[in-house]
Amino acid sequence: MPDNAHLSGLRRKKIAELVEERGAVAVRDLVEQFGKSEATIRRDLRKLGESGAVTRTHGGVMMRDTPAPDIPPDIPNEQRMQVRPDEKRRIGRAAIDMLAGGEVVFLDAGTTALCAADNAHLKPECCYVTTCLGVASRLRAQRIERFFVIGGAYREVNDSFTGALAIAALRSLSFDIAFLCCTAIDTARGTVAVRDEAYSQVQKEAIASSRRNFVIADHGKFDTTAFMRTAGFEELDGIVTNQELNRDILGRLSATKLEIVLA
């Protein structure tokens, strides 16, 4: 066997083929076949499961049993999800871990918010509110008891609802905490920005309706720029990001009053 074992993508592809061919495969068999540890195989299976290629079961994987995924694979968000997915997962988890349970939580539209939504089941007593169709699908999939969607005109760019309807709905609500996504964080100027104006307006309204506001963003978002300023640091309470964040930036942030959560 050629030594391609370090090409993890190839291994995952072969696992998928095996599943397709045999209907189901056990973790044990895969460990033996590829000569890798259980941990590694499990990581593969998780990725395969998240991409919808297979369905995980206890002890292994089997062919996917849900024919049509609810979310078409070529939606922009799903592509962006490929960028630093692990960091985003950790950040999403950390954000939900911040909740005491029982709060009213606003979840923004963005891949990091999707990751947070995936963990909503950890705090099932919370009431979730979102403008994002993908977030809504994930809340539904986890059978979250109480969640609201802010309706409006659908925009494919960020898979969410905007416009007058959304603004009006947000004005009539109050949140305990909001988790906001963004495209860029400018630590020098102390601003957070996104690309789209309509989306920015919705975010501003959400921030105004929320008692506490946290940006959720991976380390790659820092010290880049984007078109529309959405908020200044003075309007925010903190940032949830990942521990790989550059130390210089961390130092600069510690000079602000922002609470920094590292996942």
Add this chain to the structure above:
Amino acid sequence: MPDNAHLSGLRRKKIAELVEERGAVAVRDLVEQFGKSEATIRRDLRKLGESGAVTRTHGGVMMRDTPAPDIPPDIPNEQRMQVRPDEKRRIGRAAIDMLAGGEVVFLDAGTTALCAADNAHLKPECCYVTTCLGVASRLRAQRIERFFVIGGAYREVNDSFTGALAIAALRSLSFDIAFLCCTAIDTARGTVAVRDEAYSQVQKEAIASSRRNFVIADHGKFDTTAFMRTAGFEELDGIVTNQELNRDILGRLSATKLEIVLA
């Protein structure tokens, strides 16, 4: 062949297939076939029963019995979709075919509305509005340019949004045509009814906001009853149903001013 007997998910899937194939299976047979204890098999059957895939009986399981006249109120949309799917598909197609193109169309929450949504791409210039999460997902999947979602509190029973937020949003909109789902049509009294009060209120608001109103319902919905009256025939412009509809009922309907579309 690798021994996958310990993959519990696969075993459940195979049990479901066996039931589908043979109509009914005894616990005893399954114990023998899979070499597992009764307790384990029973746990599998419970899970399968809870997911709605099969119906449990004493001593085993049988195929999901779909009582034609009435459907339990708490079955999620995806299962209700199994009831007369072909008729619903034809009705959904016929509804969209009624559109000239360019209208603002309200799509209600219900399996028949899902079928209509699946055909939205046939009239891509229309602007669609819905209160149903599943409908929204399908519109997105077809890359419909313009669609709105009426937000609000999510209710799993009919996969849609209701409450004050939804009512307020509907009041600020006007539709050219609304396609409404229902649980029952009482031709004697000339009324259309659903099971859920919150949902009924949303429907009433949608009807009030729409210039023309059409009920979309398969022939099984006629001359049954449901709890909440949503509309009287006098508020409606027509009914889209399928050609299998009983001739007596058809005759009675032709005495009204309703436009009847047979798919």
Add this chain to the structure above:
DNA sequence: CAAGAATGATCGAATGTGATCGAATGCTTC
């Protein structure tokens, strides 16, 4: 060499499993 990605080891938590036993159900007989 430095940064990031992939890997392997470890451990507490979650899940699957089999056995037991009282309760519920179905069937037979009266």
Add this chain to the structure above:
DNA sequence: GAAGCATTCGATCACATTCGATCATTCTTG
């Protein structure tokens, strides 16, 4: 119907397996 019997069911416990999260290490890449 009602009584009695056999079967099936659900709840609980103990045990084994598997999973997910974390940390340290190795490998790859620029």
